[in-house]
Amino acid sequence: MFLMVSENRIQTGNRGSTPVVDLNRGNMRNKSLQPVLLAVLLLLLAAGSDDKEEVIASIGDSEVTASEFQAYLDFKRIKINDDQHKQSVLDQFLQREALSRAIEGRQDAKAKAMTAAELAEFRRQITISRYFERYLKDTVNDEKIRNYYLSNQQKYSQEKVQVAHILLRLQRDMSESDRKVKLTRINEIYSKLKAGADFAETARELSEDTVSSRKGGELGWMKKGAIDARFSEEMFKLGKDEISEPFETPFGYHIIKVLTEASTTTQSLESVTGDIRYILRQQAKRAHEAELKAALKIEKAQ
Numbered sequence: 001m002f003l004m005v006s007e008n009r010i011q012t013g014n015r016g017s018t019p020v021v022d023l024n025r026g027n028m029r030n031k032s033l034q035p036v037l038l039a040v041l042l043l044l045l046a047a048g049s050d051d052k053e054e055v056i057a058s059i060g061d062s063e064v065t066a067s068e069f070q071a072y073l074d075f076k077r078i079k080i081n082d083d084q085h086k087q088s089v090l091d092q093f094l095q096r097e098a099l100s101r102a103i104e105g106r107q108d109a110k111a112k113a114m115t116a117a118e119l120a121e122f123r124r125q126i127t128i129s130r131y132f133e134r135y136l137k138d139t140v141n142d143e144k145i146r147n148y149y150l151s152n153q154q155k156y157s158q159e160k161v162q163v164a165h166i167l168l169r170l171q172r173d174m175s176e177s178d179r180k181v182k183l184t185r186i187n188e189i190y191s192k193l194k195a196g197a198d199f200a201e202t203a204r205e206l207s208e209d210t211v212s213s214r215k216g217g218e219l220g221w222m223k224k225g226a227i228d229a230r231f232s233e234e235m236f237k238l239g240k241d242e243i244s245e246p247f248e249t250p251f252g253y254h255i256i257k258v259l260t261e262a263s264t265t266t267q268s269l270e271s272v273t274g275d276i277r278y279i280l281r282q283q284a285k286r287a288h289e290a291e292l293k294a295a296l297k298i299e300k301a302q
Contacts, residue, residue, distance in 0.1 A: 056090070059098050069093060132285055139288075140280045148276050149269050156267040159224040162260040163235050164217035166202060167209040169252040186246040186253040193243055199257045208252070218259070236262060 054066040072093055073080065080086045107115070149156065166189060168182045189206055193199060200216025207213040225232055228249040238244060238258040246253050 057094055059094065059101060062101075064094065064097070132288075135288060136281045136284055139284045140277055144280060145273055145276045146269060148280060149272065153266065156272055157264055158267075159236065159262055159264050160221045161235055161258055161262040162221050163219050163256050163258055164199060164203060164215075165209070165212065165219060165254050165256040166199075166207040166217055167212075167252050167254055168206075169208045170248075182253055183246075186255065190243075190246050190255055193255065199243065217257070231256070 055063045056066050056069060057064040069090060072078075073089070078089055080089065104112070104115075166186075168186050168189075170179060170182060174182075189202060193202060200218075203213050203217030207217055209217070212219055222232075222235060224236060228251070230247060230249050231254065234244045234247055234254075235256055235258060238256070240258055240261050242258055244254070244256045246255050248254075
């Protein structure tokens with residue numbers, strides 16, 4: 001595309017076929033219109049000059065365009081600082097591209113098929129991943145997270161109580177006679193406590209839980225369901241300062257004492273937002289995957 005301006009005519013077009021506009025023909029003798037027409041033609045020329053992408057390099061017989069290089073920068077998240085940096089990154093890009101093309105020309109059919117399969121799988125992964133990242137970002141918003149939290153308060157409310165215990169341990173390979181000895185001993189401890197013995201002192205002296213015994217048997221705050229089901233059941237049956245009868249868990253024989261009234265705590269929305277977002281994203285993804293798959297029929301050749 002070129003532009004040629006003479007005294008009374010403008011020529012524009014490709015070499016060999018040049019449209020001519022005569023500024024002196026017909027109504028063009030009106031000198032006031034000449035600058036307007038010239039401006040219009042210049043704009044048309046500018047628009048026509050952008051038909052082809054900017055070529056920034058060539059590798060063999062192939063051209064490398066500015067848009068290809070920009071896509072590489074975006075993918076690698078490279079921020080260009082100045083022209084020197086740009087030229088350095090471009091050189092690296094061209095060298096790797098040239099090496100890749102040189103190797104491709106030496107690959108046999110099997111290697112080319114493997115490369116094509118890997119690229120196809122990568123394309124599938126990226127396509128699915130990027131699509132759902134955008135979809136789920138729009139679908140699972142703060143309002144939906146808050147609504148889920150308010151509708152599922154029981155999930156984020158926990159009962160807890162402060163307890164102490166006395167433990168006599170049981171081993172898996174323990175004989176029945178040894179187990180009976182332990183059972184007799186825990187019942188004796190219970191009788192001692194019912195007779196008025198101090199629970200903390202008894203725990204320090206007789207409990208086989210070496211960690212808690214040093215603290216008078218105290219286990220701290222225990223959440224409902226956080227440990228063995230039988231232990232949890234027993235401690236939430238008792239009121240403050242009450243002592244349980246001996247009972248068995250996989251750890252051994254226990255006697256527990258409740259030190260405080262049971263209380264309920266509710267986790268804040270902020271503390272569980274991440275968990276709820278994960279739940280809702282998984283639900284939304286499964287549902288939308290089913291919709292997308294249902295839109296396409298898959299048939300395997302017989």
